[in-house]
Amino acid sequence: MTTESPSNFHDLETLSTRELLAGINSVDQTVPQVVAGALPQIEALVEATVARLQRGGRLFYIGAGTSGRLGILDASECPPTFGVPAGLVVGLIAGGDTAIRQAVENAEDDPRQAWLDLQAHHITADDMLVGIAASGRTPYVIGGLEQARLRGIATGCIVCNPASAVAAVADFPVEVVTGPEFVTGSTRLKAGTAQKLVLNMLTTATMIRLGRVKGNKMVDMQLSNHKLVDRGEKMIMDELGIPQAEAAALLQQHGSVRAAIEAGQ
Structure with a gap:
């Protein structure tokens, strides 16, 4: 897995603050180019999502750790930004709501739990399920996608490694291969940034296609402050x-x- 490859930077503890910041910034600059290379995959995922939401379906995210939190963040921002119902985009994280703020031991290792979590929301074949996993091998995500596919539910994913197990069970995979992290294996960095960019594109483009923007304005936003x-x-x-x-x-x-x-x- 390229996300687990050794960092190209060494002896980080010996670097000055400016050197650390410059190093992080230098690798972050590669992320938009990687995402640009995945535009055809993102387009296919958006089109499939739009089709399901147009017929009354919903968009679900499942993930663990940083990936799960990013899905929840994206889902939570759709109602205030686009004026859609709170249940139209749903983010689920391994370990439940507790895991939003603190890690839950071994939660991501259970391949059965995601489907149980999805059943609690009465997911159907009208819905779209997107698994988010930087590694592309998270059992929680793989299990959820597998069970959804067996029941005729369309599946997508956002992963940061090529030829992953998660992508193999997704109808509409998005692979943004970000490579080694500044701190080896810390996928909250480049990989997390890439996932956030893709999520921004997925829901923003989908909501525009659904008529939730007029011109370039958020005319359906909630007037909450x-x-x-x-x-x-x-x-x-x-x-x-x-x-x-x-x-x-x-x-x-x-x-x-x-x-x-x-x-x-």
Whole structure:
């Protein structure tokens, strides 16, 4: 596994802070190029996800450790950003909610648990399941994808090693091969960054395809704080060419940026 290969940097404890930061930054710069090389795979995963969400399905993520946390982060950001229901994108992590904040011993080694976790959410063949695993060999993820496939559920994955066991059980694999980490084996670094970039692309492109963005604006975002209300007013002002007071009144009356814009046109 390339993610477990020895770091190209040596004697890290002897380096200055500036040298450490420069080294980390230098390897991080390789990540976008790796992701660019996987665009055809990401495109296929997005298209498959859009098709299932258009017919009423959901998007599920399963992962362990950093990978699981990244899936939960992406899922949790979809409702406030795009105004979708909280259950449309669901992130599950080996070890349950406790594992979001602290490691749960051996949770990722159980190949049966992911399917049990998915069953609790009543996953069906209308849904899309994406396994996230930097190593590409996490039993929790492999087991979940295998069981889903047996039941006709479409599967995808985001992995950081080539020809992995996880990719082998995914209908729409995304392989972003990031290579050795700055600290040997610490896949919270480059591999985690690559996974986050792919997740950003997956849900952002999917939500745009589903009509959750107008022009380049988050017109369906949840207005959950003063900053977002202010942003919403500015969107309405820009779209309709009206002053702030009028935009604020429209937003208060209609409760969403989209509805305010439609009412003002």
